[in-house]
Amino acid sequence: MFRRILTGLVAGMLGCGLTSLAHAQSTPPPKPAKAAAKQPDTKPVAAVTAGAEPTLIGQYGTWGAYSATPNGKRVCFALAKPTSSKTNPPNRPRDPAYAFVSTRPGEKVVNEVSVMIGYMLKPGSESTLEVGGAAYAMYTQGDGLWIKNAAEEEQMVQALRRSADAVVKGISAKGTETIDTFSLKGLAQALDRIAQDCKR
Numbered sequence: 784m785f786r787r788i789l790t791g792l793v794a795g796m797l798g799c800g801l802t803s804l805a806h807a808q809s810t811p812p813p814k815p816a817k818a819a820a821k822q823p824d825t826k827p828v829a830a831v832t833a834g835a836e837p838t839l840i841g842q843y844g845t846w847g848a849y850s851a852t853p854n855g856k857r858v859c860f861a862l863a864k865p866t867s868s869k870t871n872p873p874n875r876p877r878d879p880a881y882a883f884v885s886t887r888p889g890e891k892v893v894n895e896v897s898v899m900i901g902y903m904l905k906p907g908s909e910s911t912l913e914v915g916g917a918a919y920a921m922y923t924q925g926d927g928l929w930i931k932n933a934a935e936e937e938q939m940v941q942a943l944r945r946s947a948d949a950v951v952k953g954i955s956a957k958g959t960e961t962i963d964t965f966s967l968k969g970l971a972q973a974l975d976r977i978a979q980d981c982k983r
Contacts, residue, residue: 841976844969848976859981860885861973865963866948875959877901878926882951882965884940884974886981894940894974898928900963903956914949914967915942921951928953944971 841848846863861884868880878901885895896912903926904910910921910928919939921928928951930936943949944967951963 840980841973842969843972843976845966846969846973848973848980850977850980856887856889857981858885858887859977861970861977863965863970865951866966867964869962871960871962875955875957877955877959877961880951880963882949884943884970884977886977888981893978894936896930896936896939896943898951898963900926900928900951900953900961902926902959902961904928905954905956905958908954910951910953912939912949912951914939915946917942921953923953940974943967944974 837849837851839847840850840859845866846861848859848861850857850859852858863882865880865882870877880901881899883895883897883899885897886893887895898912898921900910904923906923908923910923911918912921912928912930913919917939919935920931922931930939946967948967949965951961951965953961953963955961
């Protein structure tokens, strides 16, 4: 339920045209949900978030560190947009993509990696996140990606901390292939900041 609410916040904020996020990441959405197979109704964003707005607590390279308290539950996350995106066939329309690394003390979740890809993914398709010379299989649902093997997540986060960039590959429900490259400059500092702000 909590994750579905956060997905609603993301989609609702994007649907409301927060162009400032697209340009400056000044008021970004929290991470997407893992539980809902379909995107929820996201119209009354203010009601869904109970008035909780994400707050920028630090900007580190391409990564912003944020905190929010939807429904009284503390959430901290690092967020970035891709530095480059390609589609095959080329120039296919899509919503903005975002990578998130989230910490939710109330759920004992630390550094959960997810990607909101910007389109509905092809059901059953394979997606990957490539970083540090390794490719991690990603679980796909709706327009979100999460690591398939949770036991590898800590290893992936350490690779993200040390590497220059990460590449996310996916396939849309219409068969469009996408490749998004995220700069990892500043991610380690952003993760240190959210760890400080959302201590377990």
